[in-house]
Amino acid sequence: MLAHDRVYRTLRVQIMHGELEPGISLTLRGIGKQFGVSMTPAREAVRRLVAEGALSLSASGRVSTPDLSNERIEELASVRALLEPELASRALPRAHIALIERLSAINSTVSEVVAKGDAVGYIRTNLEFHRTIYLRAQAPAMLAMAETVWLQLGPTMRKLYGRMQRTEAPFQHRAILTALRAGDEQGLKAAIRNDVAGGLRMLVG
Amino acid sequence: MLAHDRVYRTLRVQIMHGELEPGISLTLRGIGKQFGVSMTPAREAVRRLVAEGALSLSASGRVSTPDLSNERIEELASVRALLEPELASRALPRAHIALIERLSAINSTVSEVVAKGDAVGYIRTNLEFHRTIYLRAQAPAMLAMAETVWLQLGPTMRKLYGRMQRTEAPFQHRAILTALRAGDEQGLKAAIRNDVAGGLRMLVG
DNA sequence: CATGCAGCATTGTGATCACAAATGTTCGTC
């Protein structure tokens, strides 16, 4: 596999899952050393991640994980609340019983990692729950945009993990599952909105 | 200004405004020569544009303007129909008379370039009309996502320019202006939806 | 003890090069 792609993918997952805190400084040489490559692929990976909002550039070109303002957090939450109900809506006709059972299993894992206080595990399994639904929507461009938003929120979610009422997520997810089982499109969209916006709305206050 | 940034900005505008057709091949050395720089800044600009969907990469790393499938076009139109009414809605309370007059002037330019059959001019002024509204929304992340969609659609809009009923755009825009003047949020959102989705829906058939 | 400045280390940028893979071309064969 190409070096710059390997660096990109690894960093992307780390950022999206909240393995890095906001405001952490990265250097091209440091990334290169970490992955055993030269500056060149590190530079390309960083450039790509910056373009996706996963990393921030200072005026002088220094690289760091983004430290989002409350306004920006609310804005990204609004984008989630726009895109994700639509994705869920498109997935609904294709959501069979096997999918719902798989989602239920993922949701059990969410409860487990919440009980353990595992921030990264919580973010990862929570996103896995959502992605599993949206993959059924057959809308790759829309899903990519939603994932870009998750990516931008990764470090922030880690930072605010303590402030989130994480025990509520499995309940919200159960509402999603109920709507999926019932084929209730409006209920599904509302449940998704509650889950994605509700979780982030109150942690900026 | 930084070389790679200059290359990026220039190519980005060219792509967004439909100055390049879909499927055009680009090379790093060619871009470098065109801008009087080495491969390095050309590479970074291309990497960034690929990350934004403005350019496509073949399996072997060759760069070209994207040639979108009908499914992808409809999907991107749906994203526009989700994001842009929200942006307009947020701009509405801040839309004063001076803004509306400026929009009206832009719309006159749209009519002129349509009359001239100027595809690039049509795309540019049409996007300028929308951006002028959305800038008032004070939602930079959401606007950035909308612009990313425009960017991805740039070459395709050029290709399908002949099939678009471009003379209808100024009318749709007038409906937008009417709703803005009346402070009619629901009417505004509907007018935006008609404009962005309506224009693209019928050109994929 | 705080502050500002000089000197130093760190960092991103752009150019150049070697290399391998992919692409295009040419020529021969059927």
Add this chain to the structure above:
DNA sequence: GACGAACATTTGTGATCACAATGCTGCATG
């Protein structure tokens, strides 16, 4: 004339280097 193989060219990738600018450290000064 069409097809295929060998060759030549083009192209992206990754490494390395020089350079300028930025950020940091420590020391002297008030």
